[in-house]
Amino acid sequence: MGGIGIREIFGLPRRRFTAVTRRGAGFEWTTVAGRSGKTERVAQGFACGADVEIPAGSPAPCNPPDAAVHAGIPSASLLLRVLDLPDVPDDEIKGMVELQADKISPFPLETMVISHEILERRGGRCRALLAAAREDTVAAFIEQLKGAGFEALRVDVDALGWARVIHEAGAAPAEGRHAALILSDGVPELIIFQDGCPVLFRTIVEADGLEGEGFAEEIANVAGYALLGVEVDRGPATASFRIWHSGALPAGLAERL
Known part of the structure:
Protein backbone atom coordinates (compact mmCIF):
# COMPACT_ATOMS: atom_id res chain seq x y z
CA MET A 1 0.00 0.00 0.00
CA SER A 77 4.93 19.96 29.95
CA LEU A 78 2.54 18.34 27.47
CA LEU A 79 -0.12 15.71 27.12
CA LEU A 80 0.87 13.66 24.05
CA ARG A 81 -1.15 10.90 22.41
CA VAL A 82 -0.78 9.22 19.00
CA LEU A 83 -4.18 8.72 17.36
CA ASP A 84 -5.14 6.42 14.49
CA LEU A 85 -7.99 8.10 12.62
CA PRO A 86 -9.83 7.76 9.30
CA ASP A 87 -8.14 9.62 6.44
CA VAL A 88 -10.62 12.47 6.11
CA PRO A 89 -10.20 16.19 5.27
CA ASP A 90 -8.02 18.20 7.64
CA ASP A 91 -10.92 20.13 9.21
CA GLU A 92 -12.55 16.84 10.20
CA ILE A 93 -9.25 15.57 11.61
CA LYS A 94 -9.09 18.70 13.77
CA GLY A 95 -12.55 17.98 15.17
CA MET A 96 -11.65 14.36 15.93
CA VAL A 97 -8.48 15.44 17.72
CA GLU A 98 -10.38 17.94 19.87
CA LEU A 99 -12.93 15.26 20.76
CA GLN A 100 -10.16 12.91 21.91
CA ALA A 101 -8.52 15.73 23.86
CA ASP A 102 -11.78 16.34 25.69
CA LYS A 103 -11.86 12.66 26.68
CA ILE A 118 -0.24 14.50 11.03
CA LEU A 119 2.49 11.87 11.13
CA GLU A 120 1.39 9.60 8.32
CA ARG A 121 -1.39 8.89 5.85
CA ARG A 122 -1.53 5.32 4.63
CA GLY A 123 -4.13 2.88 3.36
CA GLY A 124 -7.14 5.05 4.16
CA ARG A 125 -5.94 5.80 7.69
CA CYS A 126 -4.37 8.89 9.24
CA ARG A 127 -1.95 8.79 12.16
CA ALA A 128 -1.79 12.05 14.11
CA LEU A 129 -0.05 13.27 17.25
CA LEU A 130 -2.32 15.10 19.69
CA ALA A 131 -0.47 17.67 21.78
CA ALA A 132 -2.20 19.55 24.58
CA ALA A 169 19.68 8.82 11.00
CA GLY A 170 18.09 5.66 9.61
CA ALA A 171 17.56 4.29 13.12
CA ALA A 172 13.81 3.70 12.77
CA PRO A 173 13.43 0.83 10.26
CA ALA A 174 10.73 0.93 7.61
CA GLU A 175 9.46 -2.44 8.86
CA GLY A 176 9.13 -3.62 12.42
CA ARG A 177 9.15 -1.90 15.79
CA HIS A 178 11.89 0.33 17.19
CA ALA A 179 12.23 1.94 20.62
CA ALA A 180 14.44 4.99 21.08
CA LEU A 181 15.41 6.05 24.60
CA ILE A 182 16.63 9.66 24.76
CA LEU A 183 18.83 10.71 27.67
CA SER A 184 19.37 14.47 27.50
CA ASP A 185 19.72 17.16 30.15
CA GLY A 186 16.00 16.98 30.81
CA VAL A 187 13.64 14.16 31.75
CA PRO A 188 14.30 10.90 29.82
CA GLU A 189 12.02 10.27 26.86
CA LEU A 190 10.93 7.15 25.01
CA ILE A 191 9.69 7.14 21.41
CA ILE A 192 8.39 3.90 19.90
CA PHE A 193 8.18 3.61 16.11
CA GLN A 194 6.11 1.14 14.11
CA ASP A 195 7.16 0.67 10.47
CA GLY A 196 9.09 3.96 10.59
CA CYS A 197 6.34 6.10 12.15
CA PRO A 198 5.98 7.02 15.85
CA VAL A 199 3.16 5.29 17.72
CA LEU A 200 4.09 6.34 21.27
CA PHE A 201 5.77 9.29 22.98
CA ARG A 202 6.49 8.78 26.67
CA THR A 203 8.24 11.14 29.08
CA ILE A 204 9.69 9.04 31.91
CA VAL A 205 8.99 11.44 34.77
CA GLU A 206 9.35 8.59 37.29
CA ALA A 207 13.13 8.60 36.69
CA ASP A 208 13.57 12.33 37.26
CA GLY A 209 15.91 12.88 40.20
CA LEU A 210 17.00 9.23 40.44
CA GLU A 211 20.62 8.17 39.98
CA GLY A 212 22.66 5.03 39.33
CA GLU A 213 20.95 1.65 39.70
CA GLY A 214 17.64 3.20 40.75
CA PHE A 215 17.56 5.31 37.58
CA ALA A 216 18.39 2.30 35.39
CA GLU A 217 15.76 0.12 37.04
CA GLU A 218 13.00 2.72 36.66
CA ILE A 219 13.89 3.36 33.01
CA ALA A 220 13.87 -0.37 32.23
CA ASN A 221 10.52 -0.90 33.97
CA VAL A 222 8.80 1.98 32.17
CA ALA A 223 10.26 1.00 28.78
CA GLY A 224 9.19 -2.61 29.27
CA TYR A 225 5.62 -1.68 30.15
CA ALA A 226 5.45 0.76 27.22
CA LEU A 227 6.62 -1.88 24.73
CA LEU A 228 4.17 -4.38 26.18
CA GLY A 229 1.34 -1.88 25.80
CA VAL A 230 2.21 -1.26 22.15
CA GLU A 231 2.33 -5.02 21.54
CA VAL A 232 -1.13 -5.43 23.08
CA ASP A 233 -2.52 -2.58 20.96
CA ARG A 234 -0.77 -3.36 17.67
CA GLY A 235 0.30 -7.00 17.85
CA PRO A 236 3.73 -8.63 18.04
CA ALA A 237 6.54 -7.33 15.84
CA THR A 238 10.28 -7.61 15.47
CA ALA A 239 11.71 -4.96 17.80
CA SER A 240 15.01 -3.11 18.12
CA PHE A 241 16.22 -0.71 20.82
CA ARG A 242 18.68 2.18 20.82
CA ILE A 243 19.81 4.64 23.48
CA TRP A 244 20.58 8.23 22.43
CA HIS A 245 22.90 9.91 24.92
CA SER A 246 26.09 11.88 25.44
CA GLY A 247 28.74 10.77 27.89
CA ALA A 248 28.74 7.50 29.79
CA LEU A 249 25.58 5.44 30.18
CA PRO A 250 24.09 5.30 33.69
CA ALA A 251 25.30 2.27 35.63
CA GLY A 252 23.38 -0.91 34.86
CA LEU A 253 21.12 0.58 32.18
CA ALA A 254 22.42 -1.35 29.17
CA GLU A 255 22.17 -4.65 31.04
CA ARG A 256 18.54 -4.06 31.99
CA LEU A 257 17.28 -3.10 28.54
Missing part, protein backbone atom coordinates in the same frame (compact mmCIF):
# COMPACT_ATOMS: atom_id res chain seq x y z
CA GLY A 2 1.18 3.49 -0.74
CA GLY A 3 1.45 6.18 1.87
CA ILE A 4 2.98 9.50 2.78
CA GLY A 5 6.35 8.93 4.43
CA ILE A 6 7.47 10.45 7.69
CA ARG A 7 10.19 12.40 5.88
CA GLU A 8 7.54 14.46 4.08
CA ILE A 9 5.35 14.86 7.15
CA PHE A 10 8.21 15.91 9.43
CA GLY A 11 9.94 17.88 6.69
CA LEU A 12 10.94 21.32 7.93
CA PRO A 13 11.40 24.15 5.44
CA ARG A 14 14.70 23.68 3.60
CA ARG A 15 15.95 27.14 4.49
CA ARG A 16 17.88 28.79 7.27
CA PHE A 17 16.17 28.91 10.66
CA THR A 18 17.01 28.74 14.35
CA ALA A 19 15.50 26.17 16.72
CA VAL A 20 15.52 26.53 20.50
CA THR A 21 14.80 24.07 23.28
CA ARG A 22 14.91 24.19 27.07
CA ARG A 23 18.14 22.88 28.60
CA GLY A 24 18.74 23.19 32.33
CA ALA A 25 18.81 26.83 33.41
CA GLY A 26 18.58 28.24 29.89
CA PHE A 27 17.99 27.45 26.24
CA GLU A 28 20.09 25.55 23.74
CA TRP A 29 19.81 26.92 20.23
CA THR A 30 20.90 25.62 16.83
CA THR A 31 20.83 27.41 13.49
CA VAL A 32 20.49 25.11 10.47
CA ALA A 33 20.24 25.64 6.73
CA GLY A 34 19.21 23.50 3.78
CA ARG A 35 22.16 22.55 1.58
CA SER A 36 22.26 19.96 -1.20
CA GLY A 37 18.97 18.47 -0.07
CA LYS A 38 20.14 18.04 3.54
CA THR A 39 19.81 20.07 6.73
CA GLU A 40 23.21 21.18 8.05
CA ARG A 41 24.14 22.91 11.29
CA VAL A 42 25.44 26.45 10.84
CA ALA A 43 25.84 27.59 14.46
CA GLN A 44 25.03 26.44 17.97
CA GLY A 45 25.00 27.94 21.46
CA PHE A 46 23.37 28.47 24.84
CA ALA A 47 21.37 31.48 26.02
CA CYS A 48 19.49 32.49 29.15
CA GLY A 49 17.98 35.47 30.94
CA ALA A 50 20.23 37.95 32.72
CA ASP A 51 18.80 36.96 36.12
CA VAL A 52 19.51 33.24 35.69
CA GLU A 53 22.42 31.70 37.56
CA ILE A 54 24.40 29.47 35.22
CA PRO A 55 25.39 26.10 36.73
CA ALA A 56 29.08 25.20 36.74
CA GLY A 57 30.09 23.40 33.56
CA SER A 58 27.37 24.93 31.38
CA PRO A 59 28.36 26.51 28.04
CA ALA A 60 29.06 30.23 28.09
CA PRO A 61 25.90 32.12 27.08
CA CYS A 62 25.83 33.61 23.59
CA ASN A 63 23.04 34.87 21.37
CA PRO A 64 22.08 33.21 18.08
CA PRO A 65 22.22 35.09 14.76
CA ASP A 66 18.40 35.08 14.57
CA ALA A 67 16.24 36.30 17.44
CA ALA A 68 13.04 34.90 15.85
CA VAL A 69 13.03 31.15 16.43
CA HIS A 70 11.15 27.87 16.27
CA ALA A 71 10.86 26.79 19.92
CA GLY A 72 10.45 23.23 21.17
CA ILE A 73 8.44 22.99 24.37
CA PRO A 74 9.56 20.08 26.61
CA SER A 75 7.40 16.98 26.38
CA ALA A 76 7.14 16.85 30.18
CA ILE A 104 -8.31 12.37 28.02
CA SER A 105 -7.47 15.85 29.34
CA PRO A 106 -7.58 16.24 33.14
CA PHE A 107 -8.34 19.96 32.69
CA PRO A 108 -11.24 21.82 31.02
CA LEU A 109 -10.60 22.37 27.31
CA GLU A 110 -11.14 26.12 27.66
CA THR A 111 -7.95 26.26 29.76
CA MET A 112 -5.92 24.23 27.24
CA VAL A 113 -3.97 24.82 24.04
CA ILE A 114 -4.64 21.90 21.69
CA SER A 115 -2.86 21.11 18.46
CA HIS A 116 -1.95 18.13 16.32
CA GLU A 117 0.60 16.99 13.77
CA ALA A 133 -0.96 21.89 27.29
CA ARG A 134 -2.40 24.32 29.77
CA GLU A 135 -2.53 27.88 28.42
CA ASP A 136 -0.58 29.20 31.41
CA THR A 137 2.18 26.62 30.80
CA VAL A 138 2.63 27.74 27.20
CA ALA A 139 2.46 31.42 28.17
CA ALA A 140 5.16 30.92 30.83
CA PHE A 141 7.39 29.13 28.31
CA ILE A 142 7.04 32.00 25.83
CA GLU A 143 7.87 34.54 28.56
CA GLN A 144 10.99 32.56 29.45
CA LEU A 145 12.00 32.67 25.79
CA LYS A 146 11.53 36.43 25.73
CA GLY A 147 13.65 36.76 28.86
CA ALA A 148 16.48 35.01 27.00
CA GLY A 149 16.09 37.33 23.99
CA PHE A 150 14.02 35.10 21.71
CA GLU A 151 10.80 35.71 19.81
CA ALA A 152 8.92 32.48 19.11
CA LEU A 153 7.65 32.33 15.53
CA ARG A 154 6.28 28.88 16.26
CA VAL A 155 6.10 26.58 19.28
CA ASP A 156 6.53 22.89 18.48
CA VAL A 157 6.86 19.67 20.44
CA ASP A 158 10.46 18.97 21.46
CA ALA A 159 9.98 15.22 20.97
CA LEU A 160 9.01 15.68 17.31
CA GLY A 161 12.46 17.11 16.68
CA TRP A 162 13.97 13.97 18.19
CA ALA A 163 11.70 11.79 16.06
CA ARG A 164 12.96 13.57 12.96
CA VAL A 165 16.61 13.15 14.00
CA ILE A 166 16.11 9.44 14.68
CA HIS A 167 14.33 8.90 11.39
CA GLU A 168 16.88 10.78 9.31
